[in-house]
Amino acid sequence: MTVTAAPRTPAEGGNDxxxxxxxxxVDVTVTPDGTRSFTPSPGGLVTALSPVLERNAGCWVGWPGTVDGGMEPFRTDSGILLHPVALTATDYEExxxxxxxxxxxxxYHDLIVPPTYDRTWWETYREVNYTFAREVTSxxxxxxxxxVQDYQLQLVPGILRQLRPDLTIGFFLHIPFPPAELFRQLPWREEIVRGLLGSDVIGFHLPQNADNFLTLARSVAGAPGSHTGQPDSLNVEGRASVREISAHITAPDGRRVGVAAFPISIDTASVIDTAAQVDAADIRHRLGDPETxxxxxDRLDYTKGILQRLSAYEELLESGALDPHDSVLLQIATPSRERLEHxxxxxARVEEAVGRINGRFAEVGRPVVHYLHRSLGKQQLFGCYVAADIMLVTPFKDGMNLVAKEYVACHGDGSGALVLSEFAGSATELNRAFLCNPHDGDSVKRQLMIAVNMLRDTPDxxxxxxLAMHSQxxxxxxxxxxxxFLDALRSH
Structure with a gap:
């Protein structure tokens, strides 16, 4: 998606x-002289929605990534209007x-670390959601x-419903939705539910996530101390299914809100095309031509289980199950939210583990762990996918995990093996992977070694x-x- 600055004038009218x-x-870069440049940002959401926006001459409303500075709307070469939402530094922080x-x-990730419940943060969250909704109405x-996309904007559907009842509103959550008994800790739980119920259709990755929401909606309806507009009761019909609406909630205004699962995926054709152009042999050579x-x-996030993965690898080297002369682990850890303490x-813990493992098992010029704390370009990243014998995807909790699907897409010849956490949403679809419990180091080690041995002893x-996962x-x-999702929304 090529981007050119093209300010929109009010005469252009509204977007359907x-x-x-x-x-x-897009990612916005500001030079010292104040000049802005725009480059398309990677990601499945951009890939999925850009063609839809192009066909409909649509508009994308979002924050441009810079604070304390207004920015005029601009268009991509394909006609998509990008409408920036201005945020202050305080907005960003809170x-x-x-x-x-x-x-x-x-x-939403099962309290892997304790959430912080701060009233000031909540008030800012509410105000920023109102700002986004107001920009949409314009x-x-x-x-x-x-x-509407994801957990940052859960109040937007409800606000839009009040400001613009003529709109058809969909919401999709890109992360897990927790069990009701966990969500009910949130002091502002009724407000979040009311915000989501402003939608016509609410989508989740998995039926379990949708069922969690349906249970929550029942449990908080009419809760003592709820604000005006919270329903006295919610009529919930059916159970959430995949890609079709089979469950509904009757909202306070009498609307039927559809709830279902729509598992997100990748632009498979583009991944396969890119994978065909890479030089995997060169990557393996630069890693020392390992046998395995x-x-x-991963993003460097505490939910991804990177430290536990490194510990499992270290123990396999220590026991001799993996030979440090023949094995190498390449860990790419993309920087993420580095101002937050967790x-x-x-x-710090991941990089300490990398140093310890190499200190114990590496030889001069031949580390057993190669660690990159930066993003890679698509060509280089997909080269790593193609080159790898085994992909380790071990999150403690993940809404879907598209890395696992990208790896599988790169192995249309049937090579390679995927060791996958049973707590990743993708495990439901990629059930021929070597599924492990990332909380159990022995489980990770066991599944990794089953994969190693199967590739060596029973390659068929x-x-x-x-191949079964690739077809999926x-x-x-x-x-x-x-x-x-859009078919369900339009026919709802």
């Missing part, structure tokens, strides 16, 4: 299709780093379809497993995800 997300689909990522993120045509190359690719602590069985990823790509 609007996507609302925390970030715009709405994004605070309530979104120090309150909601740990709460760009949406009469009767437009608005698709193991790969981890993230800084996670990075390993090939069958990979090809048939269920990101375009199916977007079409399924």
């Amino acid at each position: 299709f609007v996507v609302v997300a925390n970030r715009l689909p 709405f994004y780093e605070g309530f979104s990522n120090a309150t909601l993120w740990p709460l 760009v949406a045509a009469e009767g437009a379809t608005v698709w 190359m193991i790969l981890g690719v 993230y800084r602590r996670t990075r 069985e390993a090939r069958d497993r990979m 990823v090809v048939e269920h790509d990101v375009d199916l995800w977007a079409r399924s």
Whole structure:
């Protein structure tokens, strides 16, 4: 997606299709002289929604990534209007780093670290959601379809419903939705539910996440001390299913709100095309031509289980199950939210473990762990996917995990093996992976060694497993995800 600055004038009118997300689909760079440049940002959401926006001459509302500076709307060369939302430094700290990522993120990931419940953060979260909603009303045509994305903007559907009842509103959550008994810790639980119920359709990755929401909606309805507008009761019909609406909630205003699962995926065709162009042999050579190359690719987040993965690898080297002369682990850890204490602590522990393992088992010029704390370009990253014998994806909790699907897409020849956490959403679809419990180091070690031995001793069985997963990823790509949700929304 090529981006050119092209300010929009009020005469251009409203948009029939609007996507609302925390970030715009571009990265903005500001030079010392104040000049701005724009480059497309990577990610499945951008890939999925860009074609839909192009077909509908749509608009994307989001934060451009800079604070304390206004920015005019601009267009991509393909006609997508990008409408920036201005945030202050305080907004960023309290709405994004605070309530979104120090309150909601740990709460939605099963309290891996304790959430912080701060009233000031909540008030800023509410105000920023109102700001996003107000910007949407300024760009949406009469009767437009608005698709709100993710946990940062859960109040937007409810606010839009009040400001613009003519809109058709969808909401999709890209992270897990926790069990009701955990969510009920949140002091502002009724407000979040009311915000989500402003939608016509609410989408989740898995039926379990949707069922968690349905249970929560029942449990907080009519809760003592709830604010005006909270329903006295919620009629919940059916159970959440995949890609079709089979469960409904009757909202306070009498609307039927559809709830279902729509598992997100990747642009499989693009991944396969890129993978065909890489030089995997060169990557393996630069790693010392190991007999077994193991790969981890993650944001450096405490939910990803990187430290536990390193510990399992260390123990296998220590026991002799893996030979340090023939094995190498490449861990790519993309920087993430480094101003937050839990993230800084996670990075320190991971890098300490890398140093310890290499100190014990490496030889001069031949480390057993190669560690990169930066993002890689798509070509280089996919080269690593193709080169790796085994991919380790071991999050404690993950809404989906598209890295696992990208790895599988890169192995259409049936090579390779995927060791995957049973707590990743993708484990439901990629059930021929070597599933492990990342909380249990022995489970990670056991599944890793089963994969190693199968690749060596029974390669036909390993090939069958990979080909089955590859077919699943090809048939269920990101375009199916977007079409399924929007079809459900428009027919609701």
